[in-house]
Amino acid sequence: MASYGGRYFDGGYGRDSKGGRSIYNERLNNFKEQAPNLNDIEFMCCDYQNFSDYKNCVFYFDPPYKDTKQYSKQSIDYDSFYDFLRKLSENNIVLISEYNMPDDFKCIWQKERKVLQKSDRVTGEKAVEKLFEIRE
Structure with a gap:
């Protein structure tokens, strides 16, 4: 928060x-x-790969967006992450916030917004925030 x-x-x-x-x-x-x-909701903050054995769950992932500033202490192998999401979606509902995803992910919601990453909370760029799921 x-x-x-x-x-x-x-x-x-x-x-x-x-x-x-x-x-x-x-x-x-x-x-x-x-x-x-x-x-009856469980919130966890951990490595995404800890969730491979779950079934009949809803997962929401909000990774550092590809091609944007990343976290300073770790990075994501996006191709591996996408493969993980595909596998997880075989038995679960998987939702991902991102700007863009590979073609087999379907955009189910989007909204243009001003991205305010600077400390002045004024300087920003327009971006289209999107929510994706795996296509069936």
Whole structure:
């Protein structure tokens, strides 16, 4: 909840440009409000390859987007990741947030938005955020 654009303090700390809002506190309060409705859901943060033995589940992946700034301490082999998603989708529903995916992944939702990765929260570029699933 305190990440900034998924980069965890890489130039920002969850405040608006004037310092009047605490985005961290807003996110935390929102989560607390919604928490009673989140029954029988398991959230995990770990290597994606830990999920190979699951069946009849819904998986949502939000990796560092290909051809964008990556995390500083690790990188993703995207071809291997795509193969993993294909295999996982044989017994599960698999959803992926990305800008682009290989042709066998189907875009099921998209929205243009301004990507604000700079700490000034003003400078940004337009991008089309997409949600993909594996084609059947």
